[in-house]
């Protein structure tokens with residue numbers, strides 16, 4: 001199963017490390033990966049990340065660098081930025097942020113001073129650490145105030161958001177999150193942000209691919225700034241982008257460099273450009289819609305098997321399962337599913353009565369399995385495996401987990417993942 005010829009120099013120079021890479025490739029081949037922030041990139045994206053562009057320093061921006069020899073790098077970065085502008089319909093794109101967290105930190109640097117009030121969704125309600133949560137630099141250096149979801153619907157209560165904004169007068173309002181199974185109402189957030197004169201930041205890290213493919217409403221023109229990772233539903237390399245109208249271009253660019261970062265990762269920029277080229281193809285629209293169709297089908301199948309889903313289902317790629325009624329804690333379920341070849345993460349659910357490192361839920365999603373070509377017809381089987389895995393976790397039945405693992409591996413073998421050893425492309 002290993003691919004000894006795919007990195008012959010690495011295998012010769014450092015067999016120990018090469019063996020770990022091969023083992024990881026095997027794991028990604030044989031398991032059903034349901035972590036909603038993960039995906040499989042194409043072989044083309046993978047190749048771009050392994051190019052000699054990584055040897056080059058290029059602090060500054062295209063045409064205004066602090067190093068010579070930028071003939072090719074400037075064109076790579078312009079290509080990536082132009083493609084981002086075309087795919088998302090924005091006036092400005094900065095493709096240099098190293099990842100989603102530093103991209104968000106750059107937004108603070110651009111529009112706020114230490115100690116200023118900022119507003120975001122609370123982490124245990126589905127928000128991200130970098131939206132002002134206490135343990136994050138954004139919560140230590142700024143005054144984070146947090147909104148949540150309603151206890152009865154698990155959806156955002158815009159009256160609560162508006163009241164909080166009017167009372168606290170935040171400089172920045174973040175919308176979007178990491179465990180939000182429902183459509184983000186960018187227009188409703190924009191109305192509140194305008195009322196309190198705050199900069200609205202739409203963090204579409206999770207849903208960027210759905211937005212690009214027309215399977216989730218776009219934050220354009222509602223948000224002042226759009227922050228995104230490139231490696232989740234967008235199916236690019238690990239990286240991030242900041243996008244905006246022209247009026248915010250300067251402060252954002254200055255915040256990324258020289259405010260926060262040094263040289264951009266040019267090999268990553270190249271791979272972002274490739275991913276955006278792929279996202280501009282008609283087939284990517286099909287992909288984005290298939291991700292959502294699969295998630296909705298999977299949610300229906302899980303509900304039919306007696307699972308409790310936060311907010312009762314999903315509008316996007318993500319499902320948050322509250323396992324309280326099954327009497328299996330999230331961490332125990334996640335670890336058992338891992339032994340069954342199904343990779344998920346344990347997660348808090350809104351108003352969780354358990355601790356964050358041992359919460360009540362698991363978070364799953366369909367971007368990766370859709371990249372392997374699985375469709376709605378496979379979702380009853382996937383729901384069945386999850387059910388058997390969670391039940392086996394409760395009963396401590398290791399044999400049942402082993403049986404599921406073998407069945408999963410068989411289906412995965414029939415659906416090679418992009419970029420992996422069995423990928424025919």
Ligand SMILES: *Cc1c(COP(=O)(O)O)cnc(C)c1O
Nearest residue numbers: 099100101128177178203205206
């Ligand atoms: C993943 C994520 C981030 C952070 O991205 P990293 O690349 O892990 O730093 C930021 N915001 C949201 C909403 C995310 O889902």
